[in-house]
Amino acid sequence: MNTEATAAQPDVPELDLVKRCQKGDSEAFDELVTRYRTRVFGMIYNMVHNEQDAWDLAQDSFLKAWKSIGRFRGQSSFYTWMYRIVMNVTIDWVRKKQIKGSGAEFDDTIQLREIDPASKTVPKPDFAPSEKMEHQEVRAQIDKAISQLSPEHRAVILMKEIEDMQYNEIAEALGCSIGTVMSRLFYARKKLQNLLKDVYENI
Amino acid sequence: MKTFEEKWTAWLDGELSGSELAAFEASLPDRVAAEAEKQAAQKLRLLLKRELSISKLANEEFFSHQLRERIGHEGNSNTGRESRSSGWWTVPRLLWSGAFAMAVFLVCTVWVMQDNDFADQSPLTTKVLNAKLDPTAGTDATVTVFEDTEDNVTVLWTEGLKSLPSEYAAK
Numbered sequence: 001m002n003t004e005a006t007a008a009q010p011d012v013p014e015l016d017l018v019k020r021c022q023k024g025d026s027e028a029f030d031e032l033v034t035r036y037r038t039r040v041f042g043m044i045y046n047m048v049h050n051e052q053d054a055w056d057l058a059q060d061s062f063l064k065a066w067k068s069i070g071r072f073r074g075q076s077s078f079y080t081w082m083y084r085i086v087m088n089v090t091i092d093w094v095r096k097k098q099i100k101g102s103g104a105e106f107d108d109t110i111q112l113r114e115i116d117p118a119s120k121t122v123p124k125p126d127f128a129p130s131e132k133m134e135h136q137e138v139r140a141q142i143d144k145a146i147s148q149l150s151p152e153h154r155a156v157i158l159m160k161e162i163e164d165m166q167y168n169e170i171a172e173a174l175g176c177s178i179g180t181v182m183s184r185l186f187y188a189r190k191k192l193q194n195l196l197k198d199v200y201e202n203i
Numbered sequence: 204m205k206t207f208e209e210k211w212t213a214w215l216d217g218e219l220s221g222s223e224l225a226a227f228e229a230s231l232p233d234r235v236a237a238e239a240e241k242q243a244a245q246k247l248r249l250l251l252k253r254e255l256s257i258s259k260l261a262n263e264e265f266f267s268h269q270l271r272e273r274i275g276h277e278g279n280s281n282t283g284r285e286s287r288s289s290g291w292w293t294v295p296r297l298l299w300s301g302a303f304a305m306a307v308f309l310v311c312t313v314w315v316m317q318d319n320d321f322a323d324q325s326p327l328t329t330k331v332l333n334a335k336l337d338p339t340a341g342t343d344a345t346v347t348v349f350e351d352t353e354d355n356v357t358v359l360w361t362e363g364l365k366s367l368p369s370e371y372a373a374k
Contacts, residue, residue: 033266037263038259041260042257042260045257067277139254142251161248162252182209183212186209186211193243196250199250200246
């Protein structure tokens with residue numbers, strides 16, 4: 001897995017920070033937040049496709065992690081444990097939204113506004129001006145395709161393809177078996193291949 | 204025993220090896236189509252990685268600041284809860300108070316019951332042996348015979364008589 005470039009104290013072992021957090025050291029937790037905030041936010045954003053919702057859900061996830069860090073036993077990495085919280089919070093939110101609304105999460109008009117290149121919050125690579133329009137269209141197509149997956153299928157595809165997590169780490173984060181992870185990956189890939197064939201064939 | 208979906212996923216991700224890999228590839232009905240699909244999966248992976256990978260959260264310091272504020276607020280709320288819970292009516296104190304109240308109740312109950320025992324032993328040991336109207340002595344005449352067991356005395360109490368009949372005379 002990749003690590004964030006903005007780590008303020010990369011020399012401090014993660015487990016030491018966790019132990020300090022468990023003693024109530026909020027500065028140590030701040031350090032963990034600094035290490036993982038971008039990845040957590042990015043993961044959630046790719047799940048919900050809405051900047052403000054992703055921000056709030058990332059905040060909620062970290063707050064929940066702070067409250068329950070006393071129960072972290074160190075049997076997995078902090079990041080895997082954190083991802084479990086992130087996934088619980090996010091999948092729960094997506095399900096509620098699907099129940100509340102008509103089920104269609106994706107709205108092209110909203111999407112074009114939300115991925116405004118001038119946006120201050122959404123993490124994104126820098127594109128040349130001439131590429132921005134094309135990037136917007138591609139991004140919109142990808143988000144639309146991902147929004148057609150179930151929350152669980154979104155989670156596995158994003159953790160595997162973007163975060164490069166191992167099957168066992170994904171299984172731990174989602175609280176399911178490795179077989180279930182592989183099965184979900186199979187169907188999620190099939191669906192995305194069908195939906196995005198025109199896009200990736202032109203790369 | 205892995206399902207086909209699990210083996211296919213492992214094959215796409217390069218997680219199969221040795222005899223498992225050979226057995227799976229031998230089981231594929233159309234190897235060319237399978238390889239094409241593997242290529243498509245690779246392209247999809249590249250596309251997702253390129254488009255969805257993140258570099259930096261623009262307002263990251265504000266994100267941390269906001270989170271610190273929320274944690275601080277939660278901490279204050281918890282402290283408030285703790286201070287409320289550490290007030291006079293803590294659970295142990297409630298238990299002690301309950302036990303004390305129960306003890307007082309028992310003492311009072313025992314005292315009242317003992318008091319009732321004394322009441323049963325009334326000093327008025329006199330009892331009515333006989334009470335009757337006596338129309339022969341007078342129309343409103345009543346005759347009551349009391350016995351005081353403590354002093355061993357019998358009292359004849361008459362009312363409404365003009366004179367004492369001879370049969371009531373002390374013997």
